[in-house]
Amino acid sequence: MTRRVVGPFNRVEGDLEIxxxxxxxxxxxxxxxxxxxxxxEQILVGKSPSDALVYTPRICGICSVSQSMAAASALAAxxxxxxxxxxxxxxxxxxxxxxxxxxxxxxYLFFMPDFARAVYRAEPWFGAAEAxxxxxxxxxxxxVLPARAEFLHLMGILAGRWPHTLGLQPGGTTRAVGxxxxxxxLATVASLRRFLETSLFAxxxxxxxxxxxxxxxxxxxxxxxxxxxxxRHFLVVSKVMGLDKLGRGTGRYLSYGAYxxxxxxxxxxxxxxxxxxxxFRSAEIAEDHASSWLARPAAPAHPSHGLTLPEPDAPxxxxxxxxxRLAGSVxxxxxxxxQIVDGHPLIVDLVARGGGNARTRIIARMLExxxxxxxxxxxxxxxxxxxxxxxxxxMPPDGECEGLVEAARGALGHxxxxxxxxxxxxxxxxxxxxxxxxxxxxxxPGVCEQALVDAPVREGEIEPVAVQHxxxxxxxxxxxxxx
Amino acid sequence: xxxxPGKPRRLNLLWLQSGGCGGCTLSLIGAESPDLLTAxxxxxxxxxxxxxLSEATGFELHELLARLISGEEPLDILCLEGSVIRxxxxxxxxxxLSGSERPMKDLIADLAPLxxxxxxVGTCAAFGGITxxxxxxxxxxxxxxxxREPGGLLGPRFRARxxxxxxxxxxxxxxPGWVVETFLQLAGGTLTEADLDGIGRPRFYADxxxxxxxxxxxxxxxxxSARNLxxxxxxxxxxxxxxxxxxxxxxxxxxxxxxSCTRGGYPCISCTEPGFEELDHPFTLTPKRAGIPVGLPTDxxxxxxxxxxxxxxxATPERLRKNAVADHIxxxxxxxxxxxxx
Numbered sequence: 001m002t003r004r005v006v007g008p009f010n011r012v013e014g015d016l017e018i019x020x021x022x023x024x025x026x027x028x029x030x031x032x033x034x035x036x037x038x039x040x041e042q043i044l045v046g047k048s049p050s051d052a053l054v055y056t057p058r059i060c061g062i063c064s065v066s067q068s069m070a071a072a073s074a075l076a077a078x079x080x081x082x083x084x085x086x087x088x089x090x091x092x093x094x095x096x097x098x099x100x101x102x103x104x105x106x107x108y109l110f111f112m113p114d115f116a117r118a119v120y121r122a123e124p125w126f127g128a129a130e131a132x133x134x135x136x137x138x139x140x141x142x143x144v145l146p147a148r149a150e151f152l153h154l155m156g157i158l159a160g161r162w163p164h165t166l167g168l169q170p171g172g173t174t175r176a177v178g179x180x181x182x183x184x185x186l187a188t189v190a191s192l193r194r195f196l197e198t199s200l201f202a203x204x205x206x207x208x209x210x211x212x213x214x215x216x217x218x219x220x221x222x223x224x225x226x227x228x229x230x231x232r233h234f235l236v237v238s239k240v241m242g243l244d245k246l247g248r249g250t251g252r253y254l255s256y257g258a259y260x261x262x263x264x265x266x267x268x269x270x271x272x273x274x275x276x277x278x279x280f281r282s283a284e285i286a287e288d289h290a291s292s293w294l295a296r297p298a299a300p301a302h303p304s305h306g307l308t309l310p311e312p313d314a315p316x317x318x319x320x321x322x323x324x325r326l327a328g329s330v331x332x333x334x335x336x337x338x339q340i341v342d343g344h345p346l347i348v349d350l351v352a353r354g355g356g357n358a359r360t361r362i363i364a365r366m367l368e369x370x371x372x373x374x375x376x377x378x379x380x381x382x383x384x385x386x387x388x389x390x391x392x393x394x395m396p397p398d399g400e401c402e403g404l405v406e407a408a409r410g411a412l413g414h415x416x417x418x419x420x421x422x423x424x425x426x427x428x429x430x431x432x433x434x435x436x437x438x439x440x441x442x443x444x445p446g447v448c449e450q451a452l453v454d455a456p457v458r459e460g461e462i463e464p465v466a467v468q469h470x471x472x473x474x475x476x477x478x479x480x481x482x483x
Numbered sequence: 484x485x486x487x488p489g490k491p492r493r494l495n496l497l498w499l500q501s502g503g504c505g506g507c508t509l510s511l512i513g514a515e516s517p518d519l520l521t522a523x524x525x526x527x528x529x530x531x532x533x534x535x536l537s538e539a540t541g542f543e544l545h546e547l548l549a550r551l552i553s554g555e556e557p558l559d560i561l562c563l564e565g566s567v568i569r570x571x572x573x574x575x576x577x578x579x580l581s582g583s584e585r586p587m588k589d590l591i592a593d594l595a596p597l598x599x600x601x602x603x604v605g606t607c608a609a610f611g612g613i614t615x616x617x618x619x620x621x622x623x624x625x626x627x628x629x630x631r632e633p634g635g636l637l638g639p640r641f642r643a644r645x646x647x648x649x650x651x652x653x654x655x656x657x658x659p660g661w662v663v664e665t666f667l668q669l670a671g672g673t674l675t676e677a678d679l680d681g682i683g684r685p686r687f688y689a690d691x692x693x694x695x696x697x698x699x700x701x702x703x704x705x706x707x708s709a710r711n712l713x714x715x716x717x718x719x720x721x722x723x724x725x726x727x728x729x730x731x732x733x734x735x736x737x738x739x740x741x742x743s744c745t746r747g748g749y750p751c752i753s754c755t756e757p758g759f760e761e762l763d764h765p766f767t768l769t770p771k772r773a774g775i776p777v778g779l780p781t782d783x784x785x786x787x788x789x790x791x792x793x794x795x796x797x798a799t800p801e802r803l804r805k806n807a808v809a810d811h812i813x814x815x816x817x818x819x820x821x822x823x824x825x
Contacts, residue, residue, distance in 0.1 A: 006541050007581030010534045013505050017581035036568070037577040038502055039620030046617070048765035054752060058613040061506020061656060113538050135538035136520060136530060145518040152513055153740030160747015161738030163506040163656055166767070167747045174713040174748030176810035310620070312576050389810060390713035463541040479504050
């Protein structure tokens with residue numbers, strides 16, 4: 001058995017280091033370290049509750065409006081404010097834009113460049129993958145950056161700027177949309193649709209969304225040459241390289257529900273365990289500190305009365321990340337979880353056959369893009385320009401609240417306690433905290449730690465490429481993880 | 484730019500991240516006209532390594548760092564995104580370089596004197612920024628500023644090998660245009676110390692105020708004020724907007740196509756300024772003394788401001804009074820044609 005320390009993992013958000021125990025050409029155990037501690041939860045104590053809308057987006061530059069939305073949702077719950085329809089539509093549009101941009105950034109800039117690594121030089125598919133996806137110099141990066149930037153004009157119109165907007169408020173959004181902005185938004189979304197249907201899918205979004213089984217996906221893949229569309233390119237390489245055998249998750253999935261509207265969600269809230277759905281209950285969440293460099297409460301606590309105090313010499317600690325558990329169990333969050341909880345037939349079938357794995361996670365993200373863009377078009381059309389976008393309500397001096405949203409990487413929760421008009425406690429559980437958690441008090445590893453076990457190590461590899469694929473299949477956001 | 488005389492060699496750029504959020508990178512890859520990769524190519528700059536964009540990972544980076552530190556490979560431009568993390572108790576253990584036993588702060592301190600140019604990207608790297616808010620749990624600071632005070636990791640007298648001080652491209656996040664134009668000027672050899680303001684910010688954006696080009700300027704002239712976020716009036720009087728005092732060209736050089744904070748309906752919170760993370764009042768409330776905002780334009784005598792404000796308030800047109808508290812135009816301007824017809 002050899003122990004290897006791998007890092008920094010780049011093309012993820014933030015800092016990440018992994019200790020690998022390797023034996024017999026495969027990973028036997030993994031220990032994940034999130035090596036950056038900033039202490040946002042302590043920074044927030046004593047602030048005016050509304051200031052959470054300034055501080056929390058700055059936890060993360062890649063999912064900043066998701067953090068903002070979680071804070072706004074928590075504040076809205078405390079105020080009991082009713083958001084006008086226009087406000088909810090624009091909140092959804094801003095969240096959808098960030099999530100879609102994240103999925104694109106991940107696929108093109110973070111994940112696919114690994115297939116252009118020299119380790120694959122001998123593979124027959126290498127030349128095409130290198131020309132298209134090579135980091136910095138590949139043709140894809142030069143196409144997707146302008147397309148992404150133009151799509152983010154939507155943020156300029158609706159939220160002033162991105163990242164770190166103050167435009168999402170408890171009662172809605174601060175920028176009213178007029179008739180001219182409405183048509184410009186439609187044009188902006190349509191422009192992204194054109195990029196997706198030409199470059200990413202080489203097919204209509206509706207055709208992609210209609211794929212309802214692994215057989216249908218395989219038939220779609222085989223219906224055109226392998227380089228026709230970047231998703232097909234991925235599917236072909238992924239099949240040859242067996243990405244569906246890499247990075248098996250735990251089989252338990254959580255989604256808080258995405259894009260709230262009229263009391264429900266466009267993508268459902270809930271849990272799937274062993275293929276069966278069940279209802280989500282916030283009270284089942286508890287955070288374990290057994291492997292964290294943090295002060296340890298007597299027992300894992302619900303985040304509404306959680307504690308985050310650094311203790312760099314805590315025995316057994318190997319990361320600043322906590323270990324959130326749901327009813328004591330390790331759960332996976334993210335696009336895969338969202339789509340399986342929502343019951344999309346393609347993802348349900350893929351997971352039933354091959355489990356959640358590196359390939360399924362990528363497919364779920366791409367499917368989500370295909371599903372979100374038509375929703376965005378519909379939301380833009382539903383805006384009624386002369387009606388209000390923001391309601392205002394007083395903030396009670398005392399209370400407790402939670403804000404649960406879906407960031408691109410999965411379930412994001414904020415819990416706030418307010419006393420005498422000031423924040424008395426603020427705890428955040430981010431998606432990557434779920435996926436990249438360390439071992440808990442029972443020694444059970446987190447989702448990615450489990451997914452890395454059995455990853456093959458090629459002859460002579462220092463930092464196994466299989467490990468890179470698995471880690472990046474989660475699209476980790478380490479700055480959110482510890483915050 | 485690589486064809487300029489005396490500049491035959493392409494420059495390399497190393498980008499490190501420490502105690503920040505990655506938001507400056509995410510903002511930067513939204514650069515337009517041209518996109519970031521094209522802009523770097525035109526400037527003659529190669530990415531030696533960037534955490535979000537480069538293929539090289541793990542040991543490949545450690546090997547690169549060793550070559551840079553030994554001098555085997557020159558370092559033209561060093562960028563830091565995020566603050567320097569000194570805690571706990573000066574050890575830097577709150578941010579260790581992954582795959583090593585070294586605090587990031589030590590690596591940054593080793594590399595900075597070797598670099599021809601050092602660029603602090605964003606308010607965290609420049610001044611400490613949001614990471615230094617509250618009781619500053621991680622003991623965060625900037626490269627040569629600790630909040631509003633000179634100091635930081637490298638000390639106020641630090642000079643890069645070119646002789647320039649650290650270039651503080653502040654902003655939370657940074658505007659992609661500010662970074663790209665700094666790079667283009669550095670590559671072209673045209674950026675001098677005179678092009679930086681008193682706290683090291685490029686004057687091409689720091690010699691403007693956020694107020695310049697604000698679409699609410701007519702409301703400001705007549706002190707027609709918004710009472711709630713989402714209303715169209717001036718946000719200085721009630722909603723904490725600091726645009727008349729904050730150095731940046733956000734309302735001249737728009738964000739994400741056509742945005743800015745004030746155009747998005749919320750106040751300027753002074754994110755390009757040192758110390759913005761602790762304003763001693765809630766961000767969206769204007770502190771007042773005797774009903775008069777405390778933070779007035781810095782170069783205007785207070786008595787004059789008060790006199791002019793009361794005069795202009797008395798003269799506020801009905802149109803502005805009503806529009807200021809609406810979220811869209813409820814009273815349009817009357818056209819000259821309309822007047823002639825009467």
